[in-house]
Amino acid sequence: MEILETIRTTSSRILFGSTSTDLLSLQKSPSAITIGILGAAAIAPAALINPAKTIPDILVYAVAARSFERAEEYAKTHGIPKVHSNYEDLINDPKIDAVYIPLPNAFHVKEVLACIKANKHVLCEKPLGANMAECRLVLEELKIHPSVHVVEAFHYRTHPAALLFQDLLANPSNYSIPKVKKITKAVIKLMTPFPVYGKDDIRYNHNLGGGCMMHYGCYAINVARKLVFKSEPINVISAVAKIAASDPNIDEVMEFQLEFPGGGIADIQISFVGPAITALSHAIAYVGVSAISEDLATNSGPSPDLEFTYKNFFMPSLWNSVYVKNIKTGKTLLSESKLQGDAKMPTFWHQLKYFTKLVQGSATTEDKSALTFIEDSLENMKTIDLVYAKAGMKPRVGLMA
Numbered sequence: 001m002e003i004l005e006t007i008r009t010t011s012s013r014i015l016f017g018s019t020s021t022d023l024l025s026l027q028k029s030p031s032a033i034t035i036g037i038l039g040a041a042a043i044a045p046a047a048l049i050n051p052a053k054t055i056p057d058i059l060v061y062a063v064a065a066r067s068f069e070r071a072e073e074y075a076k077t078h079g080i081p082k083v084h085s086n087y088e089d090l091i092n093d094p095k096i097d098a099v100y101i102p103l104p105n106a107f108h109v110k111e112v113l114a115c116i117k118a119n120k121h122v123l124c125e126k127p128l129g130a131n132m133a134e135c136r137l138v139l140e141e142l143k144i145h146p147s148v149h150v151v152e153a154f155h156y157r158t159h160p161a162a163l164l165f166q167d168l169l170a171n172p173s174n175y176s177i178p179k180v181k182k183i184t185k186a187v188i189k190l191m192t193p194f195p196v197y198g199k200d201d202i203r204y205n206h207n208l209g210g211g212c213m214m215h216y217g218c219y220a221i222n223v224a225r226k227l228v229f230k231s232e233p234i235n236v237i238s239a240v241a242k243i244a245a246s247d248p249n250i251d252e253v254m255e256f257q258l259e260f261p262g263g264g265i266a267d268i269q270i271s272f273v274g275p276a277i278t279a280l281s282h283a284i285a286y287v288g289v290s291a292i293s294e295d296l297a298t299n300s301g302p303s304p305d306l307e308f309t310y311k312n313f314f315m316p317s318l319w320n321s322v323y324v325k326n327i328k329t330g331k332t333l334l335s336e337s338k339l340q341g342d343a344k345m346p347t348f349w350h351q352l353k354y355f356t357k358l359v360q361g362s363a364t365t366e367d368k369s370a371l372t373f374i375e376d377s378l379e380n381m382k383t384i385d386l387v388y389a390k391a392g393m394k395p396r397v398g399l400m401a
Contacts (some may be wrong), residue, residue: 012130014219024100029056032157033097034092035123036062036082039109040074041102043125047153048100048337049078051349059354064090083232087111089118091118098359101125104202107211109134110399112150117142121359123351127218127384128377130209130398135381136401147335149358153378154222154371156313158350161320161338163370164312166227167237168334169289176332177306177324178295184304186228186266189286190314192214193276199246203272209396212241212255216270222385223287223313224258224266232379233266239390242271256387262364285314286292286378290327 035058037044043238052060060080065071075083084090091099091114098264101111109129115122116138128150138150143289146383156162173179197203203210211217225232235258242253250275257267274284290304305328309323318339325334342350354371357363385395 007357008315027056028059031360032057032059033356034059034061034095035098035100036060036084036093037080037100037102038064038090038095039101039103040065043102044100044142045078047102047125047155047348048123048352049080051346051352054349055356056272056311057360058352062093062094064089068345073394078134087112091115096125098355099397105214105396106130106207106398108209108239108398109137109401112138113141113400116145116148116150119145119148121148122353123153124150125153127209127214127372127381128152129381129400130214131395131401132277132378132381132385134398135374135378135400139378142374143210150362150374151355151358151376151379153263153351154372155347155351156217157222157372158225158314158354159313159316159320159338159347159369160343161310162313162318164336164338165287165308165313165322168308168322169228169291170230172306172324173294175334176282178293180291180306181294183229183260183264183289184292185264185290186224187288188220188223188228188266188268189270189284190220190396191269191271191284193284195273197272198361201246204244204246204250206247206396209398210247211249211251211396212270212272213251213387214396215272217254217256217268217378217384217387219314220268220270221258221387222380224268225379225383226259226376227310227313228266228287229260229264229287231259233383235259236383236386236390237265239387240392241393244272251388251391251393252377254387254391256390258383273319285312286310287313315347317344 001086043070049060052058063071063075063080064087068085084300096365099115107126112122112124137225202208237257237259237328239256241251244252253271255269287310289308290308292304293306306323306329310324324333355368388395
């Protein structure tokens, strides 16, 4: 039992970063935005508190939790100036510009709606809602408050390695690689290499919006939609779930296939209980894309001749590998690891930089393209619901729908 707990603690540190408070703290800008946290969540130090310490334009100003005592202890541990006795008071605090929501999935939309009504910008952990019907409520509320920004926290998209991989597929000629005529297949894997989460974890709680599709599937679908095919799936070809022994409503593993316009296929495997640690290079977070190029000199048939690979898209600041290979000749056309300069910083840091610029009104069109807004969230959630249906499971149920 002691060994298992050590493994869980260590792996969580690897996946989500250190929660130490000894990081360099910069002098904050006079125009820094202020952000509050709903919940004394374990993810918040890595996703918000620690990155904010090295970004002068954002200040983690307040926290509220289920109990005031818990919030007080959390604030003391992480150096947060203000403690609120409940979520409502934090959301309505006039000194707060934005709210970070790391609550269990089933509670997301309820608090997102409250933030929008209070004209507070939102950075919400993924998935945005428990199901598509809930996400539609957010869309409708944003129509009433068009100046409010709601961002779903797909942090992986903001790292330089992800931006490079995306550009390689979209503009390969910029890298002396033949132009892509058609993407035929994407293989996407995201899993933990051993059981990290205990059966009492919220990810195994159906009432809280748990399930592997909700935790990992949302990422894998987003990779397929936004990084690879740049379009929406037209069909869920198949979906097979391995059900958790602790709860018949929880998917512990899901393997599914999505069809995209033009016939491209995304073959996706996600798991809470992945293969051994020795399989890290392919198992943890992997995307491999097969494509047919327009280089007729090397490819006159319908079979793919290019292979684009991005290893470790989930935590690339630790290590990553992006390469392109000519399948028919075996020649490597590009091989790169993005680990220099800002690329050494965690994905959460990059996400927070983009979000801060968005709230300040200085985000460019390119900056915004790395973030996930409501229309994108809706499409992602729609696919999650459809995969559950194909697997013979029901969508998750939230507080609002």
